[in-house]
Amino acid sequence: MSNGTMTDDLHAPVTTTLTGPLPRRSLAIVAGLIGLGAGAVVPTYLASDFVLRLGSEGLLLGLLALSVAFLMNQAGLVALGAASVYGGAGYLFAIGMSDWGLTPTAALGVAFLILLGYVAMLGALIVRTNPLAFMMLTLAAGEMISHAVLLEGLRDYTGGADGLVVRINGTVLGIDAIHFADPAKFWSLAWTVAVLVGLALWGVGRSRLGAVLRAIRENEERMRFSGFNTFLPRLTGYVLVNLVAAIAGFLHVLNAGFVSPESLGLSVSTNTLVAALIGGISGSLGPIFGGLLFSFAQDEFGARGLTQLLTGVAIVVFIVVFPQGVVGGLSGLSRRLGWRREGS
Amino acid sequence: MIALLIANSLALASLLIMLSSGLALIYGLRDVINFGHGAIYMLGAYLGYTIATVGGFWLALLLVPIMLALLGIAFEYLALRPLQRRSHIEVALVTLGLGIIVGQIIIYLYGGEARSVDAPKILSGSVTILHLSYPVYRLFLIVMGLGSCALLALWLRATPSGLYVRAVSQDPSVARMMGINADRLSLLVTSLSTAFAGIAGVLAGPYLSVDPGMDVVMIVNCLIIVVIGGTGSIGGAIVAALLFGFVQVAGSVFLPNLAALVPYILLMVVLLIAPGGIGRGRVLS
Amino acid sequence: MLAIEKLSVSYGSVRALSDVDLEVRGDGLLHGIIGPNGAGKSTLLDAICGRRRPTSGRVRYCGEDITQRSISWRRRQGMARSFQRTSVFQNLTVLDQLKLVAQHLGDDQLDDVIEVMDLGGYLEQKAGRIAYGVQRRVDVALALIGRPRLLLMDEPGAGLSATETLRLFGHVRDLVRERGIAAVVVEHDVDAVFACCGMVTVLDLGRHLATGTPEAIRADHRVIAAYLGTAA
16 A cells, blocks of 8 residues: 555565565566577577477467457457458558558558557447447457458459468568568567567556456446546557557568468457467466467367367367466456356 | 348348347347357258258258257256356357357368258249249248247237246346246247247258358347347347348348448447447346 | 436336436535335436436536536546445455545545545455445445545445444444535435435435425425325
8 A cells, every 4th residue: 555556466466576685586587588588599499490380370379369368358358350450460461562552661550550540440339338249249340351351342452262462572660571481580570579569468457557447347337436437448458459469460461471361260260269268368478378389289180170170169168167278377267357247 | 123122131131030039039038149149050051951852841941940949958958057157258158169169060061062952842933923023932031030020029928938038138137036937938048049040040041052151141140130239139139130131132232342341331330329229128338 | 516407217118207306505414315115216316427317307516517427527526426236346455446446536535535434454355255334335435535525325224234324324424524515315214314314305206205304304294195104
């Protein structure tokens, strides 16, 4: 109470470590930084290109899972449309270069702004509804984008069912485009981005925005009766996680050099959900680990056409049996989400 | 032209009513949105296809709803009841997972290509009414749709169980005080809703195609309808289904380039004007 | 402070309130609202605080017409309410939730609220884990943060014993008197209302029946006929 910071249920243990003896604290930070740095470099010497590619895919899925998990954990909202922003980022980037004649960096910026406008408008419509309706509406919005890409009138832009080959000439944000296709360099980039985004979301979760979001999740009406605007924080959270999804989408297209309607599909969204559930939604590490795990598991079982079936099984199993996920064993999912039934 | 448009939208709306009213009923009673409803419809369609090739369309129309009603009972006992104390979102996620499983098993068994079902002889061909030629099968669909609407209304208005369903849907706490046994009602409503999804699946065979993507298309349509209708409002869902059918058909006639997006535009417009939907269900937020 | 003019509220075809007029002065006295079940007491409170839009009529607050204002706007202008079914943040500690709201409303005298509501011993516990009576005090405390000028309380005694109810009423009465603010209390427990309120309004079947001092209301034959008579 004396230090005047807003504490939340995750805060207490963290505060103790931070106020602990200074040498130990800096030691932990240094060790963490070395570990994070090593993660970007060491695998590129140890693993084959194939494993690095799988790993990079896993990191991108982990980024998506991070965005979905953050919204679940902080706001109690389940988004089933992560793929539309992920795939949409790739499409807009490609269209910006090939049809609007933009440089790669400009195309990236324009695509980013268009997505920002889209998710802000969509969010303004759907974050007002209850969590169940939100889930239904994100699914519907995702399908809308899938249909839009396949429209006959947009075929010249989107390539219809065939998708688009994305040729990137020159540099993107100062990085030569050739590097993105290199498995080792891309792994380092994806790792760095995943770590930075993870840290950023972790920080947001501990900020006042996180505290307000969790309180709204728990009792929206009481928040309004306490003078809070409950719409803007949720909209902000929704836009924020979609920007993360867009970053993952940009990384994907830069690496793959190709966008297809599959990248927008419902199965990408459900895979993301599974990755988040495997890793546990209550931290930044879990979802990224979940993404990696999913990627390698998909390689193992996907060849037999079982990925989607196992995705379905995984959703059921993780909700029913392991509601806290594999990594995030901190507490039960329902408690974290404040999804408790009234009167029970 | 207008008559044709209305008839076509009624035919489509008939299927949508059978599916979305079932969804709205379960929501009203249990606060659960069954994301697997599309997969049950798809199962109905594929079972209908198999039974129709062996024993004919009428047998399929009789057997499939019975089989799916049994599936509904299993769904109630094995999923909804054990998960009663879990949050609505968790239950919704479980139904999403179950739906994916059912859909994938169907694709595994039947393969990826689309199947077609022929309408029975008596329903094939066209009739001429007031100088307009119209396919008999679509008239049959309209009759089935309006018939199930009438039955639903009769059940809700005139029977004790229907009255209970309405009472619970409007205010669960009051209904609990009245001593209504929600479990028994829920068993009835769940099996009815899966049976109707089965009928819709069989009926969709000769009208739309039977293909691997039909579950997702239909669940998304139904979710849009349920949201437009005001989640949990059965009357709202019926009106929304009619509206949806009309907009979809009119869209494909007047805006063929954008037809696929028209339902979503409708959804956005409704959300903008009336975030709670058009019906008087329980309020959303 | 608060003036309600010809306020009507309908639920579908059912009219819960018709043409109710009411004035509440900010003179440090509790204003009790009583009436039989279905009289429209809670509906009136909902309409005042913005939870339910009136079908017709006006709500004036400090001279301004606020009928169309949002709940959170009203709260920031000093109109706070507590709930019949306790509405707290179950998974936050008592201190965390009080602090969250206090920071938002710029109230640096949280200790006062904690002391008045006697919550000092529960600060580190999650609200969902403490006894119901204490949760009710947290609920009231959430409404007291930010020095509200008008306090609306929906059945503060619900779920409490007669002694607990009287104690809670006593707390609130002292606070309102000390700060010279206004409070409207909807209550089932007529004895508590007569004991603690300076002014009493009786509603019956969605209509305003009478307003006056407890003594005057006790003696009002219309009130006796409609309400007290049936209880005796």
